[in-house]
Amino acid sequence: MTAEGSAGTEGAAGVAGAAGAEAAAGAARPGAAPRELQARFEELIAADERVEPRDWMPEAYRKTLVRQIAQHAHSEIIGMQPEGNWITRAPSLRRKAILLAKVQDEAGHGLYLYAAAETLGVDRADLLDALHTGRQKYSSIFNYPTLTWADIGAIGWLVDGAAIINQIPLQRCSYGPYARAMVRICKEESFHQRQGFELLHDLAHGTPEQHAMAQDALDRWWWPSLMMFGPPDAESAHSAQSMAWRIKRHSNDDLRQRFVDISAPQAEALGLTIPDPDLRWNEERGHYDFGEIDWSEFQEVLAGNGPCNRQRVAQRVRAHEDGEWVRQAALAYAAKQEAKLAAKPAANLSENPSETKEVVAA
Amino acid sequence: MSTGLPLWEVFIRSRRGLSHQHVGSVHASDAEMALRNARDLYTRRGEGVSIWVVPAAQVSASSPDEKEPFFDPAADKTYRHPTFYRIPEGVKNL
Ligand SMILES: [Fe+2]
Numbered sequence: 001m002t003a004e005g006s007a008g009t010e011g012a013a014g015v016a017g018a019a020g021a022e023a024a025a026g027a028a029r030p031g032a033a034p035r036e037l038q039a040r041f042e043e044l045i046a047a048d049e050r051v052e053p054r055d056w057m058p059e060a061y062r063k064t065l066v067r068q069i070a071q072h073a074h075s076e077i078i079g080m081q082p083e084g085n086w087i088t089r090a091p092s093l094r095r096k097a098i099l100l101a102k103v104q105d106e107a108g109h110g111l112y113l114y115a116a117a118e119t120l121g122v123d124r125a126d127l128l129d130a131l132h133t134g135r136q137k138y139s140s141i142f143n144y145p146t147l148t149w150a151d152i153g154a155i156g157w158l159v160d161g162a163a164i165i166n167q168i169p170l171q172r173c174s175y176g177p178y179a180r181a182m183v184r185i186c187k188e189e190s191f192h193q194r195q196g197f198e199l200l201h202d203l204a205h206g207t208p209e210q211h212a213m214a215q216d217a218l219d220r221w222w223w224p225s226l227m228m229f230g231p232p233d234a235e236s237a238h239s240a241q242s243m244a245w246r247i248k249r250h251s252n253d254d255l256r257q258r259f260v261d262i263s264a265p266q267a268e269a270l271g272l273t274i275p276d277p278d279l280r281w282n283e284e285r286g287h288y289d290f291g292e293i294d295w296s297e298f299q300e301v302l303a304g305n306g307p308c309n310r311q312r313v314a315q316r317v318r319a320h321e322d323g324e325w326v327r328q329a330a331l332a333y334a335a336k337q338e339a340k341l342a343a344k345p346a347a348n349l350s351e352n353p354s355e356t357k358e359v360v361a362a
Numbered sequence: 363m364s365t366g367l368p369l370w371e372v373f374i375r376s377r378r379g380l381s382h383q384h385v386g387s388v389h390a391s392d393a394e395m396a397l398r399n400a401r402d403l404y405t406r407r408g409e410g411v412s413i414w415v416v417p418a419a420q421v422s423a424s425s426p427d428e429k430e431p432f433f434d435p436a437a438d439k440t441y442r443h444p445t446f447y448r449i450p451e452g453v454k455n456l
Protein backbone atom coordinates (compact mmCIF):
# COMPACT_ATOMS: atom_id res chain seq x y z
CA MET A 1 0.00 0.00 0.00
CA THR A 2 2.57 2.49 1.18
CA ALA A 3 4.96 1.70 -1.62
CA GLU A 4 2.36 2.16 -4.33
CA GLY A 5 1.11 5.34 -2.72
CA SER A 6 4.52 6.94 -2.74
CA ALA A 7 5.09 5.65 -6.25
CA GLY A 8 2.03 7.51 -7.42
CA THR A 9 3.39 10.68 -5.94
CA GLU A 10 6.53 10.29 -8.00
CA GLY A 11 4.69 9.66 -11.22
CA ALA A 12 2.50 12.67 -10.87
CA ALA A 13 5.46 14.88 -10.14
CA GLY A 14 7.15 13.63 -13.27
CA VAL A 15 4.19 14.85 -15.24
CA ALA A 16 3.28 17.98 -13.37
CA GLY A 17 6.82 19.23 -13.58
CA ALA A 18 8.79 20.88 -10.85
CA ALA A 19 7.14 24.17 -11.50
CA GLY A 20 3.81 22.42 -11.16
CA ALA A 21 4.91 20.57 -8.06
CA GLU A 22 6.12 23.71 -6.40
CA ALA A 23 3.01 25.56 -7.39
CA ALA A 24 0.94 22.74 -5.95
CA ALA A 25 2.91 22.82 -2.74
CA GLY A 26 2.41 26.53 -2.43
CA ALA A 27 -1.26 26.33 -3.31
CA ALA A 28 -1.99 23.54 -0.87
CA ARG A 29 -1.02 25.68 2.06
CA PRO A 30 -1.37 29.30 1.20
CA GLY A 31 -0.21 30.15 4.72
CA ALA A 32 3.12 28.33 4.34
CA ALA A 33 5.77 31.02 4.10
CA PRO A 34 8.90 30.28 2.06
CA ARG A 35 10.87 30.39 5.28
CA GLU A 36 8.68 27.70 6.80
CA LEU A 37 9.09 25.52 3.71
CA GLN A 38 12.83 26.07 3.73
CA ALA A 39 12.96 25.10 7.40
CA ARG A 40 11.04 21.89 6.73
CA PHE A 41 13.39 21.03 3.86
CA GLU A 42 16.43 21.60 6.07
CA GLU A 43 14.88 19.45 8.79
CA LEU A 44 14.54 16.57 6.33
CA ILE A 45 18.17 16.91 5.25
CA ALA A 46 19.43 17.18 8.84
CA ALA A 47 17.46 14.07 9.84
CA ASP A 48 19.07 12.24 6.89
CA GLU A 49 15.63 11.58 5.44
CA ARG A 50 14.97 11.46 1.71
CA VAL A 51 13.52 14.36 -0.23
CA GLU A 52 10.79 13.09 -2.58
CA PRO A 53 9.60 14.58 -5.88
CA ARG A 54 6.58 16.57 -4.73
CA ASP A 55 8.31 18.01 -1.65
CA TRP A 56 9.15 21.67 -1.66
CA MET A 57 12.86 22.14 -2.36
CA PRO A 58 15.09 25.15 -2.94
CA GLU A 59 15.43 25.96 -6.63
CA ALA A 60 19.23 25.68 -6.39
CA TYR A 61 18.93 22.15 -4.96
CA ARG A 62 16.64 21.14 -7.81
CA LYS A 63 18.94 22.67 -10.43
CA THR A 64 22.01 21.00 -8.96
CA LEU A 65 20.26 17.64 -9.05
CA VAL A 66 19.02 18.08 -12.60
CA ARG A 67 22.51 19.01 -13.75
CA GLN A 68 24.20 16.13 -11.91
CA ILE A 69 21.64 13.43 -12.76
CA ALA A 70 21.50 14.49 -16.42
CA GLN A 71 25.28 14.52 -16.70
CA HIS A 72 25.36 11.09 -15.08
CA ALA A 73 22.71 9.77 -17.50
CA HIS A 74 24.55 11.23 -20.50
CA SER A 75 27.77 9.54 -19.33
CA GLU A 76 26.03 6.17 -19.21
CA ILE A 77 24.73 6.34 -22.76
CA ILE A 78 27.83 7.97 -24.30
CA GLY A 79 29.84 5.32 -22.45
CA MET A 80 28.24 2.70 -24.68
CA GLN A 81 30.23 3.98 -27.67
CA PRO A 82 33.84 3.15 -26.79
CA GLU A 83 32.80 -0.35 -25.75
CA GLY A 84 30.27 -0.84 -28.53
CA ASN A 85 33.21 -0.24 -30.86
CA TRP A 86 34.47 -3.77 -30.05
CA ILE A 87 31.26 -5.82 -30.02
CA THR A 88 31.66 -7.06 -33.60
CA ARG A 89 35.34 -7.83 -33.01
CA ALA A 90 35.17 -9.62 -29.65
CA PRO A 91 37.59 -12.57 -29.79
CA SER A 92 35.06 -15.23 -28.74
CA LEU A 93 31.32 -15.77 -28.53
CA ARG A 94 31.62 -15.77 -24.72
CA ARG A 95 33.31 -12.37 -24.70
CA LYS A 96 30.85 -11.02 -27.24
CA ALA A 97 27.81 -12.06 -25.20
CA ILE A 98 29.34 -10.54 -22.07
CA LEU A 99 30.16 -7.26 -23.80
CA LEU A 100 26.68 -7.03 -25.32
CA ALA A 101 25.09 -7.54 -21.90
CA LYS A 102 27.42 -4.98 -20.35
CA VAL A 103 26.69 -2.32 -22.97
CA GLN A 104 22.95 -3.03 -22.67
CA ASP A 105 23.25 -2.48 -18.90
CA GLU A 106 24.82 0.93 -19.55
CA ALA A 107 21.84 1.88 -21.72
CA GLY A 108 19.65 0.77 -18.82
CA HIS A 109 21.64 2.90 -16.36
CA GLY A 110 21.08 5.90 -18.59
CA LEU A 111 17.35 5.24 -18.67
CA TYR A 112 17.04 4.77 -14.88
CA LEU A 113 18.77 8.11 -14.47
CA TYR A 114 16.73 9.99 -17.07
CA ALA A 115 13.63 8.66 -15.29
CA ALA A 116 14.99 9.98 -11.97
CA ALA A 117 15.71 13.38 -13.56
CA GLU A 118 12.18 13.55 -14.95
CA THR A 119 10.73 13.41 -11.41
CA LEU A 120 12.28 16.90 -11.04
CA GLY A 121 10.01 18.26 -13.73
CA VAL A 122 12.32 18.16 -16.73
CA ASP A 123 11.67 16.32 -19.95
CA ARG A 124 13.99 13.61 -21.25
CA ALA A 125 13.75 15.02 -24.78
CA ASP A 126 15.06 18.37 -23.48
CA LEU A 127 17.94 16.71 -21.63
CA LEU A 128 18.94 14.81 -24.77
CA ASP A 129 18.77 18.05 -26.68
CA ALA A 130 21.10 19.66 -24.14
CA LEU A 131 23.54 16.77 -24.64
CA HIS A 132 23.33 16.99 -28.42
CA THR A 133 23.95 20.73 -28.47
CA GLY A 134 26.76 20.63 -25.90
CA ARG A 135 24.87 22.55 -23.20
CA GLN A 136 25.25 19.59 -20.84
CA LYS A 137 28.34 17.45 -20.42
CA TYR A 138 29.19 13.81 -19.84
CA SER A 139 32.16 12.23 -18.12
CA SER A 140 35.42 13.14 -19.88
CA ILE A 141 36.68 9.56 -19.68
CA PHE A 142 34.50 8.59 -22.65
CA ASN A 143 36.35 10.99 -24.92
CA TYR A 144 39.30 8.58 -25.03
CA PRO A 145 39.44 5.98 -27.83
CA THR A 146 39.38 2.18 -27.42
CA LEU A 147 42.39 1.27 -29.57
CA THR A 148 42.76 -2.42 -28.73
CA TRP A 149 40.70 -5.26 -27.27
CA ALA A 150 42.61 -4.85 -23.99
CA ASP A 151 40.95 -1.44 -23.60
CA ILE A 152 37.65 -3.26 -23.00
CA GLY A 153 39.28 -4.95 -20.02
CA ALA A 154 40.80 -1.70 -18.77
CA ILE A 155 37.45 0.09 -19.00
CA GLY A 156 35.64 -2.61 -17.04
CA TRP A 157 38.31 -2.81 -14.36
CA LEU A 158 39.25 0.88 -13.99
CA VAL A 159 36.40 2.98 -15.40
CA ASP A 160 33.59 0.89 -13.95
CA GLY A 161 35.74 0.46 -10.83
CA ALA A 162 35.99 4.23 -10.39
CA ALA A 163 32.28 4.59 -11.16
CA ILE A 164 31.46 2.09 -8.41
CA ILE A 165 33.46 4.07 -5.85
CA ASN A 166 31.66 7.25 -6.91
CA GLN A 167 28.25 5.61 -6.95
CA ILE A 168 28.20 3.60 -3.71
CA PRO A 169 27.77 6.72 -1.51
CA LEU A 170 25.17 8.09 -3.97
CA GLN A 171 22.86 5.26 -2.89
CA ARG A 172 22.34 7.39 0.24
CA CYS A 173 21.92 10.66 -1.65
CA SER A 174 19.27 12.93 -0.13
CA TYR A 175 17.07 12.87 -3.25
CA GLY A 176 14.99 9.66 -3.17
CA PRO A 177 14.61 8.83 -6.89
CA TYR A 178 18.33 9.39 -7.54
CA ALA A 179 19.30 7.24 -4.57
CA ARG A 180 16.96 4.44 -5.70
CA ALA A 181 18.34 4.54 -9.25
CA MET A 182 21.84 4.22 -7.80
CA VAL A 183 20.84 1.13 -5.81
CA ARG A 184 19.79 -0.58 -9.02
CA ILE A 185 22.91 0.56 -10.85
CA CYS A 186 25.34 -0.50 -8.14
CA LYS A 187 23.84 -3.99 -8.13
CA GLU A 188 24.72 -4.29 -11.82
CA GLU A 189 28.17 -2.69 -11.74
CA SER A 190 30.10 -5.45 -10.03
CA PHE A 191 29.64 -7.75 -13.03
CA HIS A 192 31.02 -4.97 -15.21
CA GLN A 193 34.15 -4.61 -13.18
CA ARG A 194 34.78 -8.32 -12.76
CA GLN A 195 34.43 -9.15 -16.45
CA GLY A 196 36.98 -6.41 -17.22
CA PHE A 197 39.41 -7.67 -14.60
CA GLU A 198 39.07 -11.25 -15.88
CA LEU A 199 39.62 -10.15 -19.49
CA LEU A 200 42.75 -8.22 -18.55
CA HIS A 201 44.01 -11.06 -16.36
CA ASP A 202 43.69 -13.51 -19.26
CA LEU A 203 45.64 -11.18 -21.55
CA ALA A 204 48.28 -10.40 -18.92
CA HIS A 205 48.89 -14.13 -18.48
CA GLY A 206 48.79 -14.91 -22.20
CA THR A 207 51.47 -14.48 -24.86
CA PRO A 208 54.09 -11.71 -24.48
CA GLU A 209 52.17 -9.73 -27.13
CA GLN A 210 48.94 -10.07 -25.17
CA HIS A 211 50.70 -9.05 -21.96
CA ALA A 212 52.13 -5.97 -23.70
CA MET A 213 48.67 -5.11 -25.01
CA ALA A 214 47.24 -5.29 -21.47
CA GLN A 215 50.06 -3.12 -20.10
CA ASP A 216 49.56 -0.57 -22.87
CA ALA A 217 45.84 -0.34 -22.03
CA LEU A 218 46.63 0.25 -18.35
CA ASP A 219 49.20 2.89 -19.34
CA ARG A 220 46.60 4.83 -21.30
CA TRP A 221 43.59 4.42 -18.97
CA TRP A 222 45.17 4.88 -15.52
CA TRP A 223 45.48 8.67 -15.37
CA PRO A 224 42.14 9.47 -17.06
CA SER A 225 40.51 7.10 -14.53
CA LEU A 226 41.97 9.11 -11.64
CA MET A 227 40.53 12.26 -13.21
CA MET A 228 37.05 10.71 -13.11
CA PHE A 229 36.75 11.79 -9.47
CA GLY A 230 36.84 15.43 -10.52
CA PRO A 231 39.16 18.31 -9.66
CA PRO A 232 41.00 18.49 -6.31
CA ASP A 233 38.81 19.48 -3.36
CA ALA A 234 40.35 22.95 -3.19
CA GLU A 235 39.20 23.71 -6.74
CA SER A 236 35.91 21.85 -6.81
CA ALA A 237 33.24 24.46 -7.43
CA HIS A 238 30.12 22.64 -6.26
CA SER A 239 31.48 20.22 -3.65
CA ALA A 240 30.81 22.06 -0.40
CA GLN A 241 27.18 22.88 -1.17
CA SER A 242 26.51 19.35 -2.45
CA MET A 243 27.97 17.91 0.75
CA ALA A 244 25.75 20.21 2.85
CA TRP A 245 22.71 19.04 0.90
CA ARG A 246 23.86 15.42 1.30
CA ILE A 247 23.80 14.88 -2.43
CA LYS A 248 27.48 14.09 -2.05
CA ARG A 249 28.98 12.29 0.96
CA HIS A 250 32.75 12.21 0.36
CA SER A 251 35.20 14.63 -1.18
CA ASN A 252 36.74 14.06 -4.64
CA ASP A 253 40.19 13.53 -3.15
CA ASP A 254 38.95 11.01 -0.57
CA LEU A 255 37.24 8.94 -3.24
CA ARG A 256 40.31 9.15 -5.50
CA GLN A 257 42.53 7.91 -2.66
CA ARG A 258 40.17 5.01 -2.04
CA PHE A 259 40.37 4.09 -5.72
CA VAL A 260 44.18 4.10 -5.71
CA ASP A 261 44.29 2.04 -2.50
CA ILE A 262 41.98 -0.58 -4.01
CA SER A 263 43.55 -0.65 -7.48
CA ALA A 264 47.26 -0.86 -6.61
CA PRO A 265 47.15 -4.41 -5.17
CA GLN A 266 44.77 -5.46 -7.97
CA ALA A 267 47.35 -4.37 -10.57
CA GLU A 268 49.88 -6.56 -8.78
CA ALA A 269 47.50 -9.51 -9.02
CA LEU A 270 47.22 -8.82 -12.75
CA GLY A 271 51.00 -8.75 -13.11
CA LEU A 272 50.82 -5.25 -14.60
CA THR A 273 52.56 -2.03 -13.61
CA ILE A 274 50.65 1.16 -12.82
CA PRO A 275 52.31 3.95 -14.85
CA ASP A 276 53.24 6.12 -11.87
CA PRO A 277 56.83 6.12 -10.54
CA ASP A 278 55.65 7.88 -7.36
CA LEU A 279 53.14 5.20 -6.42
CA ARG A 280 54.14 3.55 -3.16
CA TRP A 281 52.60 2.38 0.09
CA ASN A 282 52.87 4.94 2.87
CA GLU A 283 52.94 3.06 6.17
CA GLU A 284 52.40 6.21 8.20
CA ARG A 285 49.30 7.36 6.33
CA GLY A 286 47.97 3.85 5.79
CA HIS A 287 47.43 4.80 2.14
CA TYR A 288 49.26 4.70 -1.17
CA ASP A 289 51.04 7.89 -2.16
CA PHE A 290 50.71 8.72 -5.83
CA GLY A 291 52.02 11.20 -8.36
CA GLU A 292 50.75 14.54 -9.54
CA ILE A 293 47.77 14.49 -11.92
CA ASP A 294 48.08 16.51 -15.13
CA TRP A 295 44.98 18.66 -14.73
CA SER A 296 45.71 20.62 -17.88
CA GLU A 297 44.86 17.46 -19.85
CA PHE A 298 41.58 17.18 -17.92
CA GLN A 299 40.72 20.81 -18.69
CA GLU A 300 41.53 20.31 -22.36
CA VAL A 301 39.26 17.26 -22.67
CA LEU A 302 36.54 19.04 -20.71
CA ALA A 303 36.81 21.99 -23.08
CA GLY A 304 36.01 19.67 -25.98
CA ASN A 305 39.53 18.97 -27.21
CA GLY A 306 39.88 15.32 -26.17
CA PRO A 307 40.66 12.69 -28.80
CA CYS A 308 36.98 11.75 -29.43
CA ASN A 309 34.72 14.59 -28.21
CA ARG A 310 33.28 15.52 -31.59
CA GLN A 311 32.94 11.92 -32.75
CA ARG A 312 31.00 10.89 -29.60
CA VAL A 313 28.44 13.68 -29.85
CA ALA A 314 28.09 13.32 -33.63
CA GLN A 315 27.39 9.59 -33.30
CA ARG A 316 24.82 10.23 -30.54
CA VAL A 317 23.03 12.84 -32.63
CA ARG A 318 23.02 10.54 -35.66
CA ALA A 319 21.55 7.65 -33.62
CA HIS A 320 18.85 9.96 -32.31
CA GLU A 321 17.97 11.37 -35.73
CA ASP A 322 17.99 7.92 -37.34
CA GLY A 323 15.47 6.81 -34.73
CA GLU A 324 13.08 9.69 -35.33
CA TRP A 325 10.98 7.91 -37.98
CA VAL A 326 10.56 4.94 -35.62
CA ARG A 327 9.16 7.16 -32.86
CA GLN A 328 6.88 8.89 -35.38
CA ALA A 329 5.64 5.57 -36.74
CA ALA A 330 5.02 4.16 -33.25
CA LEU A 331 2.98 7.22 -32.28
CA ALA A 332 0.98 7.07 -35.53
CA TYR A 333 0.24 3.39 -34.90
CA ALA A 334 -0.84 4.09 -31.32
CA ALA A 335 -3.17 6.89 -32.49
CA LYS A 336 -4.70 4.57 -35.10
CA GLN A 337 -5.29 1.80 -32.55
CA GLU A 338 -6.89 4.27 -30.16
CA ALA A 339 -9.19 5.57 -32.89
CA LYS A 340 -10.20 2.00 -33.77
CA LEU A 341 -10.97 1.25 -30.12
CA ALA A 342 -13.04 4.41 -29.80
CA ALA A 343 -15.10 3.44 -32.88
CA LYS A 344 -16.01 0.03 -31.43
CA PRO A 345 -19.35 -0.45 -29.61
CA ALA A 346 -19.11 0.12 -25.87
CA ALA A 347 -19.87 -3.52 -24.99
CA ASN A 348 -16.52 -4.65 -26.37
CA LEU A 349 -14.69 -2.26 -24.12
CA SER A 350 -15.52 -4.30 -21.05
CA GLU A 351 -12.93 -6.83 -22.12
CA ASN A 352 -10.32 -4.28 -21.28
CA PRO A 353 -11.89 -2.16 -18.56
CA SER A 354 -8.83 -0.37 -17.36
CA GLU A 355 -5.99 1.36 -19.08
CA THR A 356 -3.57 -0.51 -16.89
CA LYS A 357 -1.82 -3.23 -18.83
CA GLU A 358 -0.44 -6.32 -17.25
CA VAL A 359 1.79 -9.07 -18.46
CA VAL A 360 2.48 -12.23 -16.52
CA ALA A 361 5.71 -14.00 -17.25
CA ALA A 362 5.37 -17.67 -18.13
CA MET B 363 13.24 17.41 -34.55
CA SER B 364 12.67 15.23 -31.53
CA THR B 365 9.44 13.40 -30.82
CA GLY B 366 8.76 12.68 -27.18
CA LEU B 367 6.91 9.47 -26.38
CA PRO B 368 4.47 9.51 -23.43
CA LEU B 369 5.63 8.56 -19.95
CA TRP B 370 4.47 5.35 -18.20
CA GLU B 371 4.96 4.37 -14.57
CA VAL B 372 6.18 0.79 -14.10
CA PHE B 373 5.16 -1.59 -11.30
CA ILE B 374 6.70 -5.02 -10.83
CA ARG B 375 5.73 -8.09 -8.82
CA SER B 376 9.15 -9.43 -7.94
CA ARG B 377 7.81 -12.86 -6.99
CA ARG B 378 4.55 -14.63 -6.24
CA GLY B 379 3.05 -13.64 -2.92
CA LEU B 380 4.20 -10.02 -3.10
CA SER B 381 2.28 -7.04 -4.46
CA HIS B 382 3.46 -4.95 -7.39
CA GLN B 383 5.90 -2.21 -6.45
CA HIS B 384 6.81 0.95 -8.29
CA VAL B 385 10.27 0.68 -9.88
CA GLY B 386 10.50 3.68 -12.20
CA SER B 387 9.19 4.81 -15.55
CA VAL B 388 9.61 4.32 -19.30
CA HIS B 389 8.67 6.23 -22.43
CA ALA B 390 6.52 4.41 -24.99
CA SER B 391 3.93 5.12 -27.67
CA ASP B 392 1.40 2.63 -26.26
CA ALA B 393 0.86 0.09 -23.49
CA GLU B 394 2.28 -2.76 -25.53
CA MET B 395 5.58 -0.98 -26.12
CA ALA B 396 5.65 0.25 -22.52
CA LEU B 397 5.45 -3.36 -21.31
CA ARG B 398 8.26 -4.46 -23.61
CA ASN B 399 10.44 -1.52 -22.66
CA ALA B 400 9.74 -2.14 -18.98
CA ARG B 401 10.69 -5.81 -19.40
CA ASP B 402 13.98 -4.89 -21.09
CA LEU B 403 14.78 -2.16 -18.60
CA TYR B 404 13.65 -3.46 -15.23
CA THR B 405 13.77 -7.29 -15.47
CA ARG B 406 17.08 -8.11 -17.17
CA ARG B 407 18.05 -10.35 -14.27
CA GLY B 408 14.78 -12.02 -13.42
CA GLU B 409 13.62 -9.23 -11.08
CA GLY B 410 9.95 -9.79 -11.89
CA VAL B 411 7.18 -12.28 -12.67
CA SER B 412 4.56 -9.69 -13.60
CA ILE B 413 4.59 -6.09 -14.84
CA TRP B 414 1.99 -3.30 -14.76
CA VAL B 415 2.38 -0.11 -16.75
CA VAL B 416 0.18 2.91 -16.10
CA PRO B 417 0.10 6.18 -18.07
CA ALA B 418 1.86 8.63 -15.75
CA ALA B 419 -0.75 11.26 -16.58
CA GLN B 420 -3.42 8.98 -15.05
CA VAL B 421 -1.83 8.90 -11.60
CA SER B 422 -3.45 11.11 -9.00
CA ALA B 423 -1.32 11.82 -5.97
CA SER B 424 -1.76 13.41 -2.59
CA SER B 425 0.49 16.38 -2.10
CA PRO B 426 3.18 16.01 0.56
CA ASP B 427 2.37 19.52 1.66
CA GLU B 428 -1.16 18.58 2.58
CA LYS B 429 0.43 15.99 4.79
CA GLU B 430 -0.92 17.34 8.03
CA PRO B 431 -4.55 18.10 7.15
CA PHE B 432 -4.84 15.15 4.74
CA PHE B 433 -3.58 12.50 7.13
CA ASP B 434 -4.86 14.23 10.29
CA PRO B 435 -7.87 11.96 10.80
CA ALA B 436 -5.51 9.07 11.53
CA ALA B 437 -3.44 10.87 14.12
CA ASP B 438 -5.87 11.17 17.04
CA LYS B 439 -7.45 7.70 16.89
CA THR B 440 -5.03 5.78 19.05
CA TYR B 441 -7.87 3.36 19.88
CA ARG B 442 -7.32 1.87 16.43
CA HIS B 443 -4.12 0.29 17.71
CA PRO B 444 -4.09 -2.83 19.91
CA THR B 445 -1.65 -1.21 22.34
CA PHE B 446 -4.42 1.26 23.35
CA TYR B 447 -6.17 -1.36 25.51
CA ARG B 448 -5.43 -2.33 29.11
CA ILE B 449 -5.32 -6.09 29.57
CA PRO B 450 -4.96 -7.62 33.06
CA GLU B 451 -1.59 -9.26 33.62
CA GLY B 452 -1.39 -12.96 33.01
CA VAL B 453 -4.08 -13.09 30.34
CA LYS B 454 -2.67 -15.00 27.39
CA ASN B 455 -3.26 -15.28 23.65
CA LEU B 456 -4.83 -11.84 23.37
FE1 LIG C 1 26.85 2.25 -15.72
Ligand SMILES: [Fe+2]
Pocket residue numbers: 106160163189192
Ligand atom coordinates in the same frame (compact mmCIF):
# COMPACT_ATOMS: atom_id res chain seq x y z
FE1 LIG D 1 29.10 -0.10 -15.77
